[in-house]
Amino acid sequence: MKFPNLSIDELIKFHLVFDTLDIEKSYDDIFEAIENEILAKYQEFRFGFDSDTKKALMKFAKNDRKKYSINRYLPHYKATRIVNELLESGFLELELSREQKPTPKHKHEKLPKRLRRYVIHDKVNFSSHFTRFWFRFIEPNLALLELGKSDILLDIIKDDFDNYLSLGFEMLSQEVLAKKFNLNLEDVYSFWTKELEMDILTKFDDKFIVGEVKYKGRKVCKSVLNLINARCEKLGIEPDIITIFSRSGYSKELRNVKDKNLLLFGLDDFKILVE
Structure with missing residues (x-):
């Protein structure tokens, strides 16, 4: 991708959307690039996941990314299988929690029930910024693109773009x-x-x-x-x-x-x- 005239602020935006895409044309505006290289070409980027896997990915792209968070939307056994498959394939990556589980201070101490049941939550990351962008904005709104309403989707992206960028900036x-x-x-x-x-x-x-x-x-x-x-x-x-x-x-x-x-x-x- 060519960035001849971009500020570091704009370079960051482009990287956090197009990191794995090879784009020949040079752009000065991130939203023009999104419109031309993703929205106009959305049929080239279809992912062959089943509906439950897509649902899980859309949730991870939008929520706090905790590994077990999709258990609220899918049966536990199915959520576990989906996450494991996505991790094994490299589509998602595991971010381990550094939190220490509560333990007794001495041999005969019995922890309260709430501490015995305390669950430490690992998180997941998308292996590329583009795939996170896709499942945050494009996959949930494919119907708009199929109806030729890319302008509406572009407005949706603009309204939430800074929130999206914050994780990548971190x-x-x-x-x-x-x-x-x-x-x-x-x-x-x-x-x-x-x-x-x-x-x-x-x-x-x-x-x-x-x-x-x-x-x-x-x-x-x-x-x-x-x-x-x-x-x-x-x-x-x-x-x-x-x-x-x-x-x-x-x-x-x-x-x-x-x-x-x-x-x-x-x-x-x-x-x-x-x-």
């Missing part, structure tokens, strides 16, 4: 952090429990790095830093480095925070991924 932020600190990408991950989520958590050389990622059209305020500190306190973590990634910059108050352990990343930092 994944790219983890790549940036790994490169900046010369870490293996698999050592930089998100952390979640039933109660909270941390976009970035890594430990190396006995140091904790934590972080938050914001793909918003407005500047990030100091309240995000306060939120990170509150989550760390709840997790019992004393971070050595706090990172924040923002698409749209930072408030003056946050930029003026005097803390050498606070690192603020902007779009220019993502250029390291294309150098």
